[in-house]
Amino acid sequence: MFDPNRVPAVTVMDAHRQLHEGGAARPLLVDVREAHEFAAVRAEGATLFPLSTFAARLPELPTDRPLLMICQSGARSARATAFLLANGWTDVANVAGGTAAWVLAGLPARRGPLDPGEGVLPA
Numbered sequence: 001m002f003d004p005n006r007v008p009a010v011t012v013m014d015a016h017r018q019l020h021e022g023g024a025a026r027p028l029l030v031d032v033r034e035a036h037e038f039a040a041v042r043a044e045g046a047t048l049f050p051l052s053t054f055a056a057r058l059p060e061l062p063t064d065r066p067l068l069m070i071c072q073s074g075a076r077s078a079r080a081t082a083f084l085l086a087n088g089w090t091d092v093a094n095v096a097g098g099t100a101a102w103v104l105a106g107l108p109a110r111r112g113p114l115d116p117g118e119g120v121l122p123a
Contacts, residue, residue, distance in 0.1 A: 007081040008093040012102045027066035044108035048119035070095040
């Protein structure tokens with residue numbers, strides 16, 4: 001049985017810090033919610049990678065940089081984190097509390113229609 005407490009996790013503050021440290025090891029913030037949820041509110045700089053297409057798109061996710069997985073509360077992203085770790089990814093962590101905690105902490109977030117290229121997985 002899946003236990004969300006057994007996947008590596010970081011706080012929203014740690015995730016934000018890691019995303020802005022720069023350098024070659026800068027993680028990718030991967031939002032596993034659906035497009036309408038992402039459009040409503042999202043952590044600034046997040047990449048949209050919905051769970052509904054997750055398995056089909058799995059080869060698109062990089063294996064050579066850290067991944068920080070996020071959803072609304074941290075439950076779906078914890079499952080995605082566990083799945084990735086079970087399938088060969090080694091540097092993956094769940095963002096505890098998800099987008100709700102991100103917004104509550106006052107971290108940069110965007111709402112509404114996406115700008116061109118926003119949410120797209122970098123090449």
